[in-house]
Amino acid sequence: MKRKFNLLLIAVSSVLSANIWASEFDEPAGAAINILSALQDSSAVIYINAENLVSENSTPPTLSQVKTQVLVENKRYLIDFSNIEHETEKNITRAKLRRSLGLLTLGDMVIISEHKGKLLFSQLESSDDTNLKRLEYKPKSRRVKKSISPLAEVDNSIPRVAFYIEAKRTISDAACNPTWNTYQGPVKSTGMCDNAHISLIYQVMLQRSLPFGTQGSATPDAKIVRIAIDDSTTGAGIQLNQNFDNILLHTRGIPWPEGGDEHEMVTTALAQSYDFNFNASNEKARILRTVPKSNLNKNYTNREISTFSFGVVAGGEASSDGAKGKLEASANWTESKWLSFETNDYRVDRHSNGPQHVGFEWAREQYPTAESVMVTTIHGYTAGITLPVDESRINKMGHASFLPKMEVIYSAAPDATGNTKFNIDSTVDITGFRYMTNVTPFFGVRTYYAKDDDHQVNSVNKNINFVVDWDHPVFTGGRPVNLQLGGFKNKCLAIDTQQQISAKECDEYDNQQAFIYSQDGHYISAYNTEYCLDSTDLTQAQSCNFSLTQKWSWEEKANQDNLKSAHLDHYLTHDKQTEKLSMTASTQSEASLSTKMYTRYVNVFDASTVETNSYK
Known part of the structure; x- marks a missing residue:
């Protein structure tokens, strides 16, 4: 039975000296039960049963989520493919994770931990594998914060x-x-x-x-x-x-x-x-x-x-x-x-x-x-x-x-x-x-x-x-950007797993809100680079092509930035009440509409x- 995708935060009772699984999350399955129960302290483990990623509606963690949890919050991931019987379904889940993370090591169990401030991928091959130690909780060492030079700041771009x-x-x-x-x-x-x-x-x-x-x-x-x-x-x-x-x-x-x-x-x-x-x-x-x-x-x-x-x-x-x-x-x-x-x-x-x-x-x-x-x-x-x-x-x-x-x-x-x-x-x-x-x-x-x-x-x-x-x-070589609706305090365009477009609260670490602005003027989804923002259908991203409906340029009028489509020179517009997107011929539209747009770099x-x- 396919269940809703969840992240299992494995909790350890300080009283019972045994692993207690939080009831609101899926429990480990198969070999993961013994592997995780063998840990002295599994409180820092985030367990993903990859079986739950087979569903089309399931969403894997993003790179920014994994980085935050592993590098900042001192967590470790255990991604478990061993409960999936058919290789075709394993390939589906691996493709999702690979698209989200950029790279994925092969194996039925994969550990993601920290090494020198970056993500480290390790394979877990058996219950006595020495890599099991990477799942144990360890207090994060205190590091002296180094000053960041202008060169390092440029490097982040x-x-x-x-x-x-x-x-x-x-x-x-x-x-x-x-x-x-x-x-x-x-x-x-x-x-x-x-x-x-x-x-x-x-x-x-x-x-x-x-x-x-x-x-x-x-x-x-x-x-x-x-x-x-x-x-x-x-x-x-x-x-x-x-x-x-x-x-x-x-x-x-x-x-x-x-x-x-x-x-x-x-x-x-x-x-x-x-x-x-x-x-x-x-x-x-x-x-x-x-x-x-x-x-x-x-x-x-x-x-x-x-x-x-x-x-x-x-x-x-x-x-x-x-x-x-x-x-x-x-x-x-x-x-x-x-x-x-x-x-x-x-x-x-x-x-x-x-x-x-x-x-x-x-x-x-x-x-x-x-x-x-x-x-x-x-x-x-x-x-x-x-x-x-x-x-x-x-x-x-x-x-x-x-x-x-x-x-x-x-x-x-x-x-x-x-x-x-x-x-x-x-x-x-x-x-x-x-x-x-x-x-x-x-x-x-x-x-x-x-x-x-x-x-x-x-x-x-x-x-x-x-x-x-x-x-x-x-x-693509492009630095990802977002598209923020000027008629709202904090709303950005996002493209989900089904390529549906919506307005969400802006999050610079959410790759569904990230776009690559190409040399040809396309806004390519950073979540799935096969899809682009298209003025003919603003409810769903379309497969990228050379149509003028996918070519966008910035235009400044009356001290505000507007995003204009090369098709009919219409402007991307949003309703300030319903968030609905549309195209209008002028930036001077009715009071309930706005063509005002912002864009900034995001960190995905x-x-x-x-x-x-x-x-x-």
Whole structure:
């Protein structure tokens, strides 16, 4: 049974130390019941049963609502698709959320939490998933408020949507340890890893670049998806173990004066390679640029700056038209990211199998074998076992908290529609250095040997993906505005999920009240960019086309702003009592009507999350 969409605010009783569900909201269903009841404090969780979004009349939360609740009110979202049986219905709900938020990671349960002042998307795959901790209530840390420079204020006017997505998994002992070939047959090691995990946070930014500038220095005309792990967005990294040691695989006592093979051993885990692959699901997106742009040698150390120039629409600060200005590039906006590289024993190989794919592999090149790190060790067989390794040749990058740095920029055509799924795969190939000992008969001398012929590797990966909606209003490049009725104190036009037009109390964070004023004079709905304000029917938005009935311009008469349609040069008019919209030939109409209109910028997109270099 489809129920009315609600947000479930999960309350925890301070008296009963158990979860009590508020009766006026839908209760969690299916696996969510156990997941949420396992939390120590679920009071900050907003639970969405996506089953309730299947209905045509249901409305998902807006980006501004989610930002306010997560970033300001210290809430967390749990979006649950697991109760939807049919994949077609899952796709409906995902499309709604993607249209509202701009981006959505795939998975049956998605957590939205805060990371560095932005939204972080994480997948919840089981009741013992380590990401479950992100749902626990934690008091918000006090942060020192920084002064906002004029440059930062300008930065807030640049339309973009920025998120973080998380690649996180625990590496179990079974996944870490290979099976080795010993003189007694196959033996699976244990304990090569300790607190092993993949924990990386990727930053994703969606933005439109408009053509601006002269040939040779012009900015691209493209829709941009920028994915990066830079110096500010790393996560905990990839860890196999903290300390380097040896593990016995097999041993046998050898009585004097006998001799022979004695101990089989392997070191704790090392990364043979780290490999990161980015892939777009269709030809709508193509790789525009990457960092690193080519291969890197071992022992390479450098801090690189990655800059990208966008053509943008300047806000009121740089345009006399302000919010009444049409969508046209009027500035070059340059953004920068810092990426530090320290490759040590690893070289970095950039590889690609086409314009939609790129990969970066950190491959161990220096000291790659047991023989290459071995020190000659000979002693009596009654002495204790040692690790025959020069540990100065084992850099912690190979086993403790490796932090990769990279950036991939995808571009799509300015008229691209539909969506593209982006996959990010983070893989570590786990191995260890193999050694054995042999005791010389009669003399009882123990000698250590490298056993590189027994080279075993276990691959462990974490794949994450997200879908980008190319029809999202951020890709128009326009800064959203509202349309306020001058005959009322606080009423703005809004277009709902059924494209019906009404007047609502003005809310700068409501994307149903947001419009993009295009270069052609269209007022495109920021809630659904397929629909425009059309003078032939002011009760419902119409599919955008090139009709003059959808072309609007601003005209000032008698010290008031009026919105005029190119069709018959009539003015948008509203009844000051009923709010009904109409078109009139003159701004001097009867007392009950008004053609007076206002427009201002609204805040339905995210501000920048990257360092800004210039605005010129």
